[in-house]
Amino acid sequence: MNGQLENTLKAKQINPTAMRLLVLNFLQTQSYAISLTDLEKGLAPADRVTLYRTLKTFEENGLVHSIDDGTGVTKYAICKEHCHPGEHDDVHVHFFCKKCGGTFCLPKTQIPEVILPVNFHSDEINIVAKGLCGQCSG
Ligand SMILES: [Zn+2]
Ligand SMILES: [Zn+2]
Numbered sequence: 001m002n003g004q005l006e007n008t009l010k011a012k013q014i015n016p017t018a019m020r021l022l023v024l025n026f027l028q029t030q031s032y033a034i035s036l037t038d039l040e041k042g043l044a045p046a047d048r049v050t051l052y053r054t055l056k057t058f059e060e061n062g063l064v065h066s067i068d069d070g071t072g073v074t075k076y077a078i079c080k081e082h083c084h085p086g087e088h089d090d091v092h093v094h095f096f097c098k099k100c101g102g103t104f105c106l107p108k109t110q111i112p113e114v115i116l117p118v119n120f121h122s123d124e125i126n127i128v129a130k131g132l133c134g135q136c137s138g
């Protein structure tokens, strides 16, 4: 097994089991965010519940973040920023491509400050741009 994958998990205080290494490797080789079903297909015949728990562990430990791209299916992507266990810092815009169906992280496109009415307190701001990705518009 790849030592770099192991170190990535250890840095997030995740015990590197064989299944977690497989899931991390799969996530790292995808060009866009994936759903639980994508993961299940990619790692068949791995058990769906085990895969779901693995993603949740990764999310809780600041290794992946979940994305609500408006399709109704939660997507997961590796955190590019310096996320910590229990504290995510992924304040970037996401992009949903209407042609290929891919959901992408745009780590260089930060979510601008949103001014809210008095007494409104948000703990999460989600911005999803939709259209054609670089591959599909070219
Ligand atoms: Zn994160
Ligand atoms: Zn596309």
Ligand SMILES: [Zn+2]
Residues within 6 Å of the ligand: 065, 067, 077, 090, 092, 094, 104, 105, 106
């Ligand atoms: Zn993202």
